Amino acid sequence: MFYLLNILIQMKIILNNSILRKTLGPFNDIGFVPTMGGIHEGHISLIEKSIKSNKKTLVSIFVNPKQFNDIKDFKSYPSNIKNDLTILKKIKKLDFIYIPKFKDIYEDKKKSQIKIKRKDKILCAKYRIGHFEGVLDVMNRLTTLIKPKKIFMGKKDFQQLYLVKNFIEKKFNIKVIGCKTVRNKNKLALSSRNLLFNKQELNEVEKISKTFLNLRNKTKSINNINRFLQKLKKDLERFFNIKIEYLENRNIKNLTISNKYLKSKIFVSYYYKGIRLIDNF
Template structure:
C-alpha cells in the first residue's frame, strides 16, 4: 500500500470512492480508460488519445468478476498492480489511477437488471453467457461514479465497443471513443492475455493473425463468402491445431451477417494453448 501511495506525486492513486469523489469534483473534462490491468501498448495508445482530447485523464484497474463466465478464466487472468503502475508512471499526463475494491463498484444493493437482447446474442455473446451483461453493468457503475466526458476503448473488442457505446451514450452524456487496434511486429493484437504465452507461442499466434488478416483480402473475389470462411475455418484449425469458435463476416455498423467485404469485418474467436483470443480484421 505504501508503494501505491508514493509512486509519483502528479499521478494520484485513488483507492476508494471517497477519494475518487473528492479528487474529481473540481474537474469537468475527464477522459476515462477502463482496464483490467495487464497494461500494454494498446492501453497506452488510449491514454495518449485521452491526453489530446481531455484536460484530465483517469485510468482504472479493476478485474471485474461479473464478466467472467468461466471461473478458471477469472483466476488465471494476468494481474499485477505493481507492474502496471511501473508502466503507467512513465507516461506523463496521467492524472489519476483508480484502483477500486469489489465493494467500491458493487456497493449498492441494486441487482443487475441489464439484459442482452436476443438479436445481440451473437459472436462472443453467443459463447460467453452473461459476459456482456457483466461488462455493461460494470461500465454503467464506473460511468456513474467517474462521470467522464469521454471513455476510450480499443476496437479489438469490437462487439464490446459496439454494445458499450450504444448503452452508455443512450443513458449518459458521455461519449465513447473507439481507437484502433495496436499490434506487435507479428501483427498479433496486443492483449493482456498475451502475457500467458511464451515467445515461441507468440510467434505462432502472430502467424494465426496473419492468416486471418489474409482472409479479408481473399474474400473480395469470392461469390459465396460464408462457404469460403467455413472451409478456411476447417483448414486453419487443422494446420494450427486450434479451436475456432466463430469466423464470420459482419457489417461493422450493425454487426449483422454480411456477404460483402465493403464496410464489413471478419470476426474471429479461437482457443490457442487453452487461452481464448478474439480479433477482427
C-alpha cells in the same frame, strides 16, 4: 505497500470511492480509459488519445469477476498492479489512476437489470453467456462514479465497443470513442492475455494472426464470404491445432451477417493452448 504509497504521491492514485468523489468533483472534462490491468501499448495509445482530447484523464484498473463466465479464466487472468503502475507513471500528463476494490464498484448492491437483446447474442455473446451483461453493468457503475465526458476503448474487442457505445451513449451524455487496434511488429493484436504465452507459443499465435489478416484481402473477390470462411474453418483448426468458436464476416454498423467486403469485418474467436483469443480485421 511502500512502493504503492510512493507511486501514489507522484500519480494521484485513487483507492476508494470517497477519495474518488472528492478528487473528481471539481472537474467536468474527464477522459476515461477503463482497463483490467495487464497494461500494454494498446492501453497507452488510448490514454494518449484521451490526454489530447480532455483536460483530465483517468485510467481504471479493475478485474471485474461478474463478466467472466468461466471461473478458471478469471483466476488465470494476468494481473500485476506493480508492473502496471511502473508503466503508467511514465505517461506524462496522466492525472488519475483508480484502483477500486469490489465493494467500491458494487457499493450499490441493487441487482442489475441489464439484458442483452436477442439480436445481439452473437459472436462472443453467444459463447460467453452473461459476459456482456457483466461488462455493461460494470461500465454503467464506473460511468456513474466517474462522470467522464468521453470514454476511450479499443476496437479489438469490437462487439464490446459496439454494445458499450450503444448502451452508455443512450443513457448518459457521454461519447464513447473507438480507437484503432494496436498490433506488434508481427501483426498480433496486443492483449493482456498474450502474457499467458511463452515465447514459442507467442510466435505460433503471431503466425495464426497473420493468416487471419491475410484472409481479409482474399475475400475481396469472393461472392459468398461466409461460405468461404466456413469451408476454411476446419482446415485452419487442423493446421494450427486450434479450436475456432466463430469465423464470420459481419457488417460493422449493426453486426449483422454480411457477404459484402465493404463496410464489414471478419470476426474470429479461437482457443490456442486453452487460452481464448479474439480479433477482427
